[in-house]
Amino acid sequence: MSFVSVSGVSKRFGTQIGVDDVSFELPQGDTAVIVGANGAGKTTLIRLLASLARPTSGQIEIASEPLFDGDANVRSRIGLLSHETMLYDELTARENLRLHARLHGVDDAVCNDLLETVGLADRGSERVGGFSHGMSKRVSLARVLVHDPDLLLFDEPYTGLDQTSLQRVATVLEELEDRTVLAATHDLERGFDLADRFLFMNDGRLIGDIDANEFETADDLLTSYERFCRGGSAAPGNRLEDRQRLHGGSH
Numbered sequence: 001m002s003f004v005s006v007s008g009v010s011k012r013f014g015t016q017i018g019v020d021d022v023s024f025e026l027p028q029g030d031t032a033v034i035v036g037a038n039g040a041g042k043t044t045l046i047r048l049l050a051s052l053a054r055p056t057s058g059q060i061e062i063a064s065e066p067l068f069d070g071d072a073n074v075r076s077r078i079g080l081l082s083h084e085t086m087l088y089d090e091l092t093a094r095e096n097l098r099l100h101a102r103l104h105g106v107d108d109a110v111c112n113d114l115l116e117t118v119g120l121a122d123r124g125s126e127r128v129g130g131f132s133h134g135m136s137k138r139v140s141l142a143r144v145l146v147h148d149p150d151l152l153l154f155d156e157p158y159t160g161l162d163q164t165s166l167q168r169v170a171t172v173l174e175e176l177e178d179r180t181v182l183a184a185t186h187d188l189e190r191g192f193d194l195a196d197r198f199l200f201m202n203d204g205r206l207i208g209d210i211d212a213n214e215f216e217t218a219d220d221l222l223t224s225y226e227r228f229c230r231g232g233s234a235a236p237g238n239r240l241e242d243r244q245r246l247h248g249g250s251h
């Protein structure tokens with residue numbers, strides 16, 4: 001059964017199209033990775049699912065509840081990791097997590113566990129304002145996990161990270177196996193390690209929705225990405241002729 005249902009969703013900014021008539025279903029526990037060139041609509045789609053923006057048209061349902069104009073509690077089942085850290089610089093890492101835990105009525109104890117998970121157990125008493133980008137991102141990731149959301153949204157989770165933070169973030173994301181995850185990334189190699197499915201976007205449109213098993217290697221994914229997202233040509237799909245095209249006719 002679908003946990004996320006996106007049906008005919010468009011988002012316009014005046015005459016500018018952000019997302020154009022996008023539809024897909026995501027079953028509970030699946031991870032879909034959104035790929036596409038700059039301006040393809042990835043962030044806009046993530047923001048719509050996080051209910052930070054309202055679609056111009058179309059419907060979004062989470063756990064069979066409408067995301068807009070329905071029970072607002074559905075929003076507490078969503079966690080977003082975006083470009084903004086959503087942290088208070090003047091508070092310590094642990095205080096930031098505790099504040100979020102209290103807002104969601106979650107026991108504080110989880111905060112220390114999550115600092116451990118993101119590799120910052122020994123830095124929890126330091127002000128976040130003094131942290132590097134990578135460390136702040138790791139605290140943000142811990143914050144997103146505090147209330148144990150059912151749907152996790154990640155917008156470019158790997159961008160600008162040092163190797164230690166990159167490795168840690170990648171490991172945490174790969175271990176979220178039972179969660180429903182939608183992640184937008186330009187990092188095709190890490191996206192390949194994460195995805196059950198790939199959503200290819202171009203000019204706001206969903207031009208392909210492909211099972212990760214269709215790609216044997218990250219290079220296969222890159223080839224398709226170059227062909228469909230950069231070239232902006234025909235949409236890949238799950239039909240046999242598309243598969244043959246994606247794999248150069250070898251399957």
Ligand SMILES: Nc1ncnc2c1ncn2[C@@H]1O[C@H](COP(=O)(O)OP(=O)(O)OP(=O)(O)O)[C@@H](O)[C@H]1O
Pocket residue numbers: 013016017018019036037038039040041042043044045
């Ligand atoms: N607030 C806004 N006002 C006007 N246009 C916007 C706004 N937000 C996004 N857009 C436009 O919508 C389109 C999709 O943008 P979006 O940021 O979703 O793309 P993206 O795939 O996330 O790109 P990137 O990889 O560069 O982050 C772009 O043409 C962008 O200029």
